[in-house]
Amino acid sequence: MRLGVNIDHVATLRQARRTFEPSPVFAALIAQQAGAHQITLHLREDRRHIQDEDLRLIKKLIKIPINLEMAPTEEMKNIALEVKPNRVTLVPERREEITTEGGLDVVRLESFLKDYLKEIKLANIEVSLFVEPEEEQIAASKTVGADAVELHTGRYANLWNEHKKEQAREELERLKKASLLAKELGLRVYAGHGLTYHNVADLVRELKDYVEELNVGHSIVSNAVLFGFERAVKEFIERIKEGLL
Numbered sequence: 229m230r231l232g233v234n235i236d237h238v239a240t241l242r243q244a245r246r247t248f249e250p251s252p253v254f255a256a257l258i259a260q261q262a263g264a265h266q267i268t269l270h271l272r273e274d275r276r277h278i279q280d281e282d283l284r285l286i287k288k289l290i291k292i293p294i295n296l297e298m299a300p301t302e303e304m305k306n307i308a309l310e311v312k313p314n315r316v317t318l319v320p321e322r323r324e325e326i327t328t329e330g331g332l333d334v335v336r337l338e339s340f341l342k343d344y345l346k347e348i349k350l351a352n353i354e355v356s357l358f359v360e361p362e363e364e365q366i367a368a369s370k371t372v373g374a375d376a377v378e379l380h381t382g383r384y385a386n387l388w389n390e391h392k393k394e395q396a397r398e399e400l401e402r403l404k405k406a407s408l409l410a411k412e413l414g415l416r417v418y419a420g421h422g423l424t425y426h427n428v429a430d431l432v433r434e435l436k437d438y439v440e441e442l443n444v445g446h447s448i449v450s451n452a453v454l455f456g457f458e459r460a461v462k463e464f465i466e467r468i469k470e471g472l473l
C-alpha cells in the first residue's frame with residue numbers, strides 16, 4: 229500500500245504568520261527523501277494554506293507523483309491544466325469548514341462532472357473523486373468517467389478514536405464493500421482522511437487487498453512538530469550561546 233503525504237498543514241503553520249517558514253516545498257522534498265510515494269496538496273479556493281506558488285515549485289522540484297486536491301471550479305480546472313499534476317482529486321469545499329467534511333456528491337453533480345472532467349482527462353491527468361463509501365457514489369464516479377475513487381475514511385477514524393470499536397469495524401466493512409465495487413467497475417481505489425499512527429493498522433489489515441494508496445496529512449505534520457520540538461529548542465539555545473561568545 230503506497231503512502232501519499234499531504235503537506236497542507238505545513239503551509240497552515242506558515243500562513244499563521246504569513247512568513248516563509250515552514251515551507252511546504254521543503255516538507256515535500258523531505259517526504260520524498262523519506263520514501264513517500266506521492267505528494268498530495270489541496271489548493272483551496274480561500275488559499276488558507278497552500279499558495280499557487282507552492283504548487284508550481286512542488287511541480288518543478290518533486291520527482292514522485294503529485295496529487296492535487298481541488299474543488300470542481302473553473303479556476304481550479306485552469307490551474308490544473310496549466311500545472312499538470314499527475315492526478316487531480318476532486319473534493320467538496322465549503323469556506324466555513326475546518327477540513328473536507330464528507331465526500332463529493334457525485335450523484336447530484338453527475339451531469340456537471342461528466343462535462344467538467346473531459347478537458348482534464350484529455351490532458352492525461354488522472355482523475356480521482358473523494359467520495360463516501362456508498363454504492364451510488366461509486367457507481368456515479370464510474371459513470372462520469374473518473375479513473376479512481378478516494379474513499380473518505382473520516383468516519384472510521386472518528387469512531388476508532390472515540391473507542392467505538394464495533395462501529396469502527398462496521399465502517400471498515402462498508403469501506404471494504406465500496407472498494408470491492410469500485411474495483412469491479414474498473415476504478416482504482418485510494419483512501420484517506422483522519423488516519424493516525426493509532427488507527428491506521430486496523431484499516432490496513434482489512435483493506436490491504438483492495439486499497440492501493442493512503443493519503444495522510446494532519447497526523448504526519450502533528451508528529452513532525454512534536455518529534456522535532458526538542459531538537460529545535462536545543463538548537464535555538466545553541467544560537468543564543470553563539471551570540472554570548
Ligand code: PXP
Nearest residue numbers: 328358420421422443444445446
Ligand atoms: N484525502 C483527501 C481527499 C483530503 O481532503 C484530505 C485532507 O486534506 C486527506 C486525504 C488527508 O486527511 P488528513 O489531513 O486528516 O490526514
